Amino acid sequence: MIKDFEILETMQMFNEQHLDIRTITMGISLLDCAASTVEESCNKIYDKICRYAGNLVEVGEQISKKYGVPIIHKRISVTPISIVAAACGSKDYVPFAKTLDKAAKTCGVNFVGGFSALVQKGYTNSDKVLIDSIPEALATTDFVCSSVNLASTRTGINMDAVRDMGVTIKKAAELTADRDALGCAKLVVFANAPEDNPFMAGAFLGPGEPECVINVGISGPGVVKHALEGVRGADLGTVAETIKKAAFKITRVGELVAREASERLGVPFGIIDLSLAPTPAVGDSVARLLEEFGLETCGTWGTTAALAMLNDAVKKGGTMASSFVGGLSGAFIPVSEDEGMIAAAASGSLLLEKLEAMTCVCSVGLDMIAIPGDTTAETISGIIADEMALGTFNNKTTAVRIIPVPGKGVGDFVEFGGLLGRAPIMAVNTSSCADFIHRGGRIPAPIHSMRN
Amino acid sequence: MASGKNNAVISVIGKDKVGIIAKVSTLLAENNININDISQTILDDIFTMIMMVDLQGLKIEESDIKEKLNSLGEELGVAITIQHTDLFDKMHRI
Numbered sequence: 001m002i003k004d005f006e007i008l009e010t011m012q013m014f015n016e017q018h019l020d021i022r023t024i025t026m027g028i029s030l031l032d033c034a035a036s037t038v039e040e041s042c043n044k045i046y047d048k049i050c051r052y053a054g055n056l057v058e059v060g061e062q063i064s065k066k067y068g069v070p071i072i073h074k075r076i077s078v079t080p081i082s083i084v085a086a087a088c089g090s091k092d093y094v095p096f097a098k099t100l101d102k103a104a105k106t107c108g109v110n111f112v113g114g115f116s117a118l119v120q121k122g123y124t125n126s127d128k129v130l131i132d133s134i135p136e137a138l139a140t141t142d143f144v145c146s147s148v149n150l151a152s153t154r155t156g157i158n159m160d161a162v163r164d165m166g167v168t169i170k171k172a173a174e175l176t177a178d179r180d181a182l183g184c185a186k187l188v189v190f191a192n193a194p195e196d197n198p199f200m201a202g203a204f205l206g207p208g209e210p211e212c213v214i215n216v217g218i219s220g221p222g223v224v225k226h227a228l229e230g231v232r233g234a235d236l237g238t239v240a241e242t243i244k245k246a247a248f249k250i251t252r253v254g255e256l257v258a259r260e261a262s263e264r265l266g267v268p269f270g271i272i273d274l275s276l277a278p279t280p281a282v283g284d285s286v287a288r289l290l291e292e293f294g295l296e297t298c299g300t301w302g303t304t305a306a307l308a309m310l311n312d313a314v315k316k317g318g319t320m321a322s323s324f325v326g327g328l329s330g331a332f333i334p335v336s337e338d339e340g341m342i343a344a345a346a347s348g349s350l351l352l353e354k355l356e357a358m359t360c361v362c363s364v365g366l367d368m369i370a371i372p373g374d375t376t377a378e379t380i381s382g383i384i385a386d387e388m389a390l391g392t393f394n395n396k397t398t399a400v401r402i403i404p405v406p407g408k409g410v411g412d413f414v415e416f417g418g419l420l421g422r423a424p425i426m427a428v429n430t431s432s433c434a435d436f437i438h439r440g441g442r443i444p445a446p447i448h449s450m451r452n
Numbered sequence: 453m454a455s456g457k458n459n460a461v462i463s464v465i466g467k468d469k470v471g472i473i474a475k476v477s478t479l480l481a482e483n484n485i486n487i488n489d490i491s492q493t494i495l496d497d498i499f500t501m502i503m504m505v506d507l508q509g510l511k512i513e514e515s516d517i518k519e520k521l522n523s524l525g526e527e528l529g530v531a532i533t534i535q536h537t538d539l540f541d542k543m544h545r546i
Contacts, residue, residue: 002540004491004502007461010543011533065515068535252542 010249014068017222018284019250021257022277023073024060025198027205027213027270028052030079030114034087041088042099049076049103049112052212052267057108059264063257071257076104077203077215078114086126093130097137097144104143113203115146118193121155121442131164135171138183145201151191151388153395157443162388165189166381166437170404173373177406180414184403185336185368189384191391191398196271197327202364202399213270214262215327218254219277220246224314225289239293240313247274247317255322273327274318275363276310278338280421286310286331287340287350298340299350307331308361328397330363336416336423337368346413346424352383353429360390365399370414370423373406375430380404382433393446458507459488459537462521466530468499476501476532479524483517484509499530504537 013019033044057074064071078084081096097115104112115137117127134146148165151157169184176183188202195206198215205213227246231238254272262269278286287298293306311330319325333355335341344350352369359365365387371380384400391398405414408425415422464476473492480487480503489504510517518534525532 002461002537002544006544007463007502007540008500010535010540011463011465062515065518066536067539068533069539249543253539256538256542 013220013223013249014070016283017220017226018279018281019220019223019253020070020072021216021254022219023075023198023217024056024071024257024261025075025077025203025215025217026053026056026265026267027077027196027209027215029205029209029211030084034084036087036089038088038090038095041085042095045084045096046099046103049078049100050106053107053109056265059261062264063260066260067256069253069257073111074109075198075200075203076107076109076112077198077205078112079205079207080114080116080118082117082124082126082130083207085130086124091129093133094137094140097133097141100144101141109143111143111145111200113145113147113200114205115144116148116204118149119158119161120149120152121158123161131161131168134168134187135175135183138172138186139175145186145203147188147190147193147202147204149190149193150384151392153192153392154445156445157191157385157388157392159385159437159443160440162385163381163437163440165384166377166379169380169402170377173404173406180416181373181403181405182416185401185416185420188399188401191388192396194327194397198273199275199277199328201401202328209270210268212267214258214265214267215270215273216254216258216261217273217275217277217327218250219275220250221276221278221286221289222283223250224276225292228289228292236309240309243310243313244317244320247314248321250274251318251321251325269324271324271326272318272322274314274322274325274329275327276314276331278332278334278341279419280337280339280342282339285338285340286333287338287344291340297347297349298344299354303354304357304361307333307358311361311363328363332364332367333358333362334367335369335426336414336421337419338421342421342423345426352426356386356390359387359398360394364397365391367399367401368403368420368423369401370403370405370408370425371428372409372425373404374409375404375428376434378432378434378437379428379430381437383428385437389443392443395448457537460505460507460534461537461540462503462505462532462534464499464501464525464530464532466499466525466528468494468497469528472499472528472530473501475524475528476503479520480505483520484511485517
């Protein structure tokens with residue numbers, strides 16, 4: 001029998017601590033939508049997405065009502081378009097992005113991910129076309145997200161692609177300059193990209209995934225922070241234990257929703273992604289949670305250690321709660337989407353270099369960071385190269401979602417609105433790395449027998 | 453789902469006044485919902501009631517009963533929620 005205090009605790013999590021299911025993401029394979037013409041392939045893609053995901057939003061809302069659990073987003077991820085579109089031989093994949101956008105609107109979802117390419121070892125002809133199409137695709141669609149995997153621990157880093165993505169990000173910013181470079185908020189580059197991630201902008205359905213699958217992303221930094229408020233002054237072992245318990249409870253909600261969604265939609269359940277994903281709302285911040293460890297401001301000394309422990313304890317609690325934990329799982333540290341990170345960056349306590357150190361132990365990487373519009377493509381590639389190296393050499397997923405905002409400089413603010421939030425423009429080391437970036441080639445895969 | 457039963461938890465929280473239990477129970481009875489257990493306390497003038505109910509005999513959609521409870525809550529000036537029991541079992545029991 002469930003006790004009253006447990007019921008009240010659960011209700012507080014939803015009502016006061018912003019616990020929610022962040023996303024139910026339906027992964028749909030488009031491998032059978034390849035065709036010899038763009039038109040035929042796009043028709044197949046549109047029909048298939050609408051057939052599979054037509055009632056995704058409705059089912060999400062039914063489940064939300066049954067359990068009284070907010071389910072914020074219903075989304076779709078698809079096979080990387082560079083694979084699906086290869087057979088058509090086109091030199092322009094923007095029509096594919098427009099098709100995904102149209103399908104997303106018909107289904108009522110708010111993002112579709114998979115305008116993607118996996119180029120960690122090299123380019124196919126199709127990968128090149130896709131990357132060239134990214135800036136226009138993001139400028140002319142509303143709901144399409146794009147991602148490119150540039151590196152992996154098994155293959156090393158494709159530095160040609162790192163160089164090209166610096167240019168691509170700059171172009172995406174220019175084409176959406178009227179919207180403060182919003183295009184770049186929908187574009188992420190990865191090292192070791194997970195193939196089952198339900199979170200945007202990096203969601204796509206990897207080639208090893210099934211025909212159709214339900215992946216669920218949960219959230220809840222507020223719940224963990226509230227739990228830590230109850231153990232102020234206690235030693236760090238107690239803190240770790242408290243985080244694990246909170247993560248367990250959060251993940252169980254995700255598992256319940258995922259299994260029910262899978263049953264109602266007749267689609268297999270894939271994974272729970274138990275990421276602590278912040279929002280700009282007060283009380284839903286990973287930075288404030290880190291400060292609860294005893295840090296005056298996020299970004300000060302000790303932040304990396306606290307984040308490392310948080311990320312690990314979240315995973316430990318979550319894996320106890322569900323046997324199928326995957327995706328990015330851990331703690332996200334986006335700047336613009338986190339009220340505490342915004343404040344820390346604006347106050348000067350949180351610097352880009354510190355964020356880079358934090359990405360060694362967080363679950364993803366440099367995320368939603370606004371930088372001056374005059375930052376060169378080579379410098380952006382340099383930032384990407386460093387982040388790819390952290391992921392590749394430390395055997396983890398890392399990513400970069402960075403926004404060079406045209407016409408803005410350090411001290412300015414950029415407003416994206418909604419969950420994308422707002423961000424101060426952060427200072428970037430402008431010393432040139434151009435000669436390094438223009439070398440191109442590949443950084444070889446790391447050796448893992450001598451770990452020091 | 454897990455339990456196979458269709459049980460739910462109804463919680464009523466707000467400022468105490470005459471007739472809260474009566475009105476909530478009447479609404480449940482009208483919709484053929486059986487109450488398995490009730491606990492109720494008043495903390496600092498805040499009325500807190502938790503009911504375990506059985507939705508097996510419910511004649512209308514579950515989402516409709518949720519809406520009826522919501523509007524009754526507005527009328528009484530209290531917050532009423534209904535959530536399936538599986539949620540609490542999952543979160544609080546290994």
